[in-house]
Amino acid sequence: MPGKKDTYPKKAPLSLLIILVAATAVTVSGTLLQYRQIIGATEDSLKFQALGIAVSLEASLKGRDLPPDATAGNVFRDIITEGRWEGIAFLALYDRRGTTLLHSNENLIGRRVEDPSIGSVAADGMPVYDSMTLGTGERVFILNFPVHIRKDERVLRLALHTYPAERVVRRAQLQMASIFAVLVILWIMSYFLLRAVKRSEELKRTMAERERLALLGEMSSVLAHEIRNPLGSIKGFAQFLLERGSAQREQESEMTGEYLGVIVAESERLETLTEDLLLYAKPVEVRPQTLSLRELAEESIAFLHPSPASGNGVTVQHFIPPDLVITSDRDKLKQILLNVIQNAMDAVGEDGRVEVRAGISDAPGGVGTVITVEDNGCGMAPALQARALSPFFTTKTRGTGLGLAIVEKLVQALGGSVEIRSEARKGTTVRIVLPGGQKEG
Ligand SMILES: Nc1ncnc2c1ncn2[C@@H]1O[C@H](COP(=O)(O)OP(=O)(O)O)[C@@H](O)[C@H]1O
Ligand SMILES: [Mg+2]
Incomplete structure (x- = not known):
């Protein structure tokens, strides 16, 4: 934390x-x-x-x-x-x-x-x-x-x-005395008010502390749970391979390959989990640079496409003008795009479409860059959407539930905001607004 x-x-x-x-x-x-x-x-x-x-x-x-x-x-x-x-x-x-x-x-x-x-x-x-x-x-x-x-x-x-x-003088004295009495009452009332404020602050602090501890507890149980399963598989398959003689291994090369695949996949999963955890827990250090959003989106999509989770028939497209630049932290921005596009890819089924857009918005409050990732996937019911940003909330069997929590944290560190619009069975649009941005030339 x-x-x-x-x-x-x-x-x-x-x-x-x-x-x-x-x-x-x-x-x-x-x-x-x-x-x-x-x-x-x-x-x-x-x-x-x-x-x-x-x-x-x-x-x-x-x-x-x-x-x-x-x-x-x-x-x-x-x-x-x-x-x-x-x-x-x-x-x-x-x-x-x-x-x-x-x-x-x-x-x-x-x-x-x-x-x-x-x-x-x-x-x-x-x-x-x-x-x-x-x-x-x-x-x-x-x-x-x-x-x-x-x-x-x-x-x-x-x-x-x-x-x-x-x-006349006595009346003035009486008036003075009553004004002083009112002042004394005011002071007494303020004393009690201040005491109440102090108490409520203490209460707030203990509540925040309790919340933090609860989150820590949740984190620990999720961690224990998430690590135990892949670790069990890794250990089991490694033991199996160890107990086999090399001669037998050759005979059963097909089976061995399968088990090795499981070991690699589970190790990768543990890797993702620890990386996500680190990303979520580490304080964010922003290193801004001027970058092309189009290039960044292309790079992110290319990175995600070959992953097995993307499934067949999913098209991920971007509509970003080539001259759109923004001064921001490249790594953080890429991490944000990867998480949001990955979620969209996870949400769509066959013939799924994911579209990434970006443009300048001159809404009141200064020039900003709006990035949207839209999918025609399963969408979210309002209750689900309300929890989507919470850490460790996931509906996926192999999800960490940290993706959107990391997105929110990074976007806030870059001075922007995230908004999710979703409708069950229709699709989801994640809208990210970042400060700054301009068209080159
Ligand atoms: N584009 C989307 N369409 C539908 N549901 C989504 C989308 N993005 C996120 N969600 C929901 O929010 C949950 C949390 O997402 P995330 O924080 O990225 O964790 P994870 O992807 O590991 O489950 C997901 O499990 C899913 O239920
Ligand atoms: Mg995710």
Whole structure:
């Protein structure tokens, strides 16, 4: 058996793994990016909201005397109770030292807050964003906004509830968690898939090995069987001849000739068998050369014609243009022709006709040479035809069943293909397509 290389697709699990890792990386980075964008967007929306409120409050504060009466007409309290803007936790106005001039909670008016950011906002005239925790435990978003009221620098502090924004962030977190969960599930599924692929590969390998062993077993039994019979005859006749004296041998020269004939025939048969076996088992080495197909066919037919197996009345003809050349391995091609023509000759009876043809075919896929061997012999039923190419399959008492298996192997080594069309009792056409070929000149 030619050493078959291990060609099972080890690449499939690897590419699956690469796809999986890439998909995971893309999904994780995409999700994280989206999450960060959402966080940024909610922060921005809080800033814009706070700034918008601060700017419009600044306008309304500019027209008032401050500090107003603590109890009467607290605009900040009114804004919150009226719900003019949504989401305000509290509003306060400080002077540069941190004294509360106005507050939506009246109880806090007049108090001093120790917060250095108030002083710096008043001094720089730039708004500052911050966050703080209220007495209720709620975290709020803070804007310290500088306002200029009648020559005095004041700081408007605006606190916004963050729970609407937090809801958005929580939803994004939940989404992220579910995406990660899906990824984990995907990985677990891929693990099982890969394991299944690996198992099926192992199974395939053991099956191929079993098949190989079965074929080897079949080969051994065929060999034992095929060699035993001719060997028995050879031994028997050789012993017979040995036991006869030379005097007697002369008397029985006719009989001796017959026995010697059997010895030669059986030895030849063993020779064929071992040659076929070697041809089938040996790895094919292709040595291409440019050759005339017509010459090769003539040579093959001439070689087969005198053989006793050809029977009487069989005509083997070829119809091959003289200028048809092909670059291929001459010996292999001859072996192919010999096997196929021999089969055709074996298949035909009296008045059998075997016709060999060759020509250029420019079928899609490149220029090729088509060789056909057609006979009007016994043909093959579909079930028989299906097995014809299998090694050791034969319907002949003295066949090896290796002929077509060798043909298939050689044709494949030459880069071509074999096709058999056959009909029981009508005949058979063996069609061989080889790459290349051209008309000379
Ligand atoms: N041209 C043909 N016509 C009919 N049957 C054929 C032909 N060629 C092959 N076969 C069938 O295929 C079988 C296998 O052929 P092959 O592999 O050459 O082995 P063998 O010639 O030793 O039997 C033959 O025994 C025969 O039954
Ligand atoms: Mg044969």
